[in-house]
Amino acid sequence: MSLLRRALGAVALGVGFAAALRVGGFVSSEPRQGGWRDLHGPAYR
Amino acid sequence: MTTGQGRYVVVGCGRVGSRAAAVLAAAGAEVAVVDRHPARAQQLSDLLDGVPAVVGGLDGVGRGDVVVLCVTAGDHAALARAALSHSAAIISAGDSGTDVARLLDLDAEAVERGVAVVAGAGFTPGLSCLLARHAANLLDEVDEVHVAKAGTGGPDCARQHHAALSGVAIDWREGGWVRRRSGSGRQLAYFAEPVGPRDCYRADVADTVLLQRAFPTSLRVTARVAATRRDRLTARLPMLRQPHPEGGPGAVRVEVWGRRGGQREVVVYGSVGPPGSVAGTVAASAALAVAHGELPSGVHGLAEVADPVPWLARLEAHGVRSASFEGVV
Numbered sequence: 001m002s003l004l005r006r007a008l009g010a011v012a013l014g015v016g017f018a019a020a021l022r023v024g025g026f027v028s029s030e031p032r033q034g035g036w037r038d039l040h041g042p043a044y045r
Numbered sequence: 046m047t048t049g050q051g052r053y054v055v056v057g058c059g060r061v062g063s064r065a066a067a068v069l070a071a072a073g074a075e076v077a078v079v080d081r082h083p084a085r086a087q088q089l090s091d092l093l094d095g096v097p098a099v100v101g102g103l104d105g106v107g108r109g110d111v112v113v114l115c116v117t118a119g120d121h122a123a124l125a126r127a128a129l130s131h132s133a134a135i136i137s138a139g140d141s142g143t144d145v146a147r148l149l150d151l152d153a154e155a156v157e158r159g160v161a162v163v164a165g166a167g168f169t170p171g172l173s174c175l176l177a178r179h180a181a182n183l184l185d186e187v188d189e190v191h192v193a194k195a196g197t198g199g200p201d202c203a204r205q206h207h208a209a210l211s212g213v214a215i216d217w218r219e220g221g222w223v224r225r226r227s228g229s230g231r232q233l234a235y236f237a238e239p240v241g242p243r244d245c246y247r248a249d250v251a252d253t254v255l256l257q258r259a260f261p262t263s264l265r266v267t268a269r270v271a272a273t274r275r276d277r278l279t280a281r282l283p284m285l286r287q288p289h290p291e292g293g294p295g296a297v298r299v300e301v302w303g304r305r306g307g308q309r310e311v312v313v314y315g316s317v318g319p320p321g322s323v324a325g326t327v328a329a330s331a332a333l334a335v336a337h338g339e340l341p342s343g344v345h346g347l348a349e350v351a352d353p354v355p356w357l358a359r360l361e362a363h364g365v366r367s368a369s370f371e372g373v374v
Contacts, residue, residue, distance in 0.1 A: 034372010036237040036315065 062115035064325025196295020198321025203288030212249030255346030
């Protein structure tokens with residue numbers, strides 16, 4: 001029983017660490033209000 | 046190398062140096078390329094229809110030459126000192142805070158020799174400084190400047206990004222420098238597509254020093270870089286794998302707060318492109334500008350350019366387009 005708990009604990013730690021290192025990280029999910037407009041040529045002024 | 050022939054000597058043949066040499070060669074300038082790896086210099090020389098590849102140091106440069114430094118972080122100050130001892134003008138595309146601080150220390154000697162030195166002529170700082178000046182020119186006074194960057198260029202740039210997240214970041218706040226831990230201060234920044242929203246953190250980058258110098262009355266100046274959770278967790282370890290040869294699309298976003306007609310306003314400009322390629326284009330544009338006497342002697346950042354519009358137009362001609370964010374900031 002103790003061995004099984006230790007094994008489960010090790011697996012949980014491994015999964016947690018892998019999740020923490022996952023590619024891409026996290027991005028806040030606030031809504032975007034606005035957009036980008038090209039700024040070129042005469043529009044620089 | 047013959048001394049003082051009014052040529053452009055590009056030092057470092059990586060992503061940034063290759064692009065800078067290509068832009069200068071396309072402008073009809075006389076270009077020589079230098080690299081500590083002879084094969085790399087020769088490869089670039091062959092790509093550019095046989096511009097001279099020089100192996101070794103800068104002994105042959107002289108007054109009238111422009112040395113464009115596109116080398117690894119940490120090497121800029123020593124090479125700049127060597128070039129300055131021959132009275133050559135210098136463009137540094139480096140983004141390390143330490144490199145830029147050491148370049149700024151060369152100001153008195155550059156003035157004495159009557160040559161211009163440009164510190165931070167790359168993606169950020171560089172394009173970020175031009176956009177900040179352009180935004181500031183729309184305002185009566187500048188209160189705050191905030192820069193965010195996403196993406197990296199070649200392998201050296203990726204290593205520098207990794208190191209920047211483990212160093213000490215400095216913010217300008219209410220008239221003084223505040224030291225902060227790199228990797229702290231998460232902020233969501235909306236970059237132009239295809240980069241989009243990214244979480245950005247404080248980092249040991251040179252933008253704050255150059256922007257504070259250009260806008261000395263501003264109350265706050267900050268710089269952040271986009272990073273993933275893995276970037277932050279592993280920043281204090283050696284890089285776990287070899288950096289990529291090219292980092293894909295990157296982006297810069299510059300937010301300038303100030304007053305116009307008594308009203309508080311914000312101007313947000315940005316640009317998207319491969320950081321290495323954009324940095325090389327900015328460095329080449331700065332080299333051409335210095336050769337044409339557009340900058341006075343001494344050490345300057347690009348935010349000190351009085352009118353950035355011709356600079357941005359020249360960059361646009363080489364595919365570096367900028368955009369304005371319109372919406373709720």
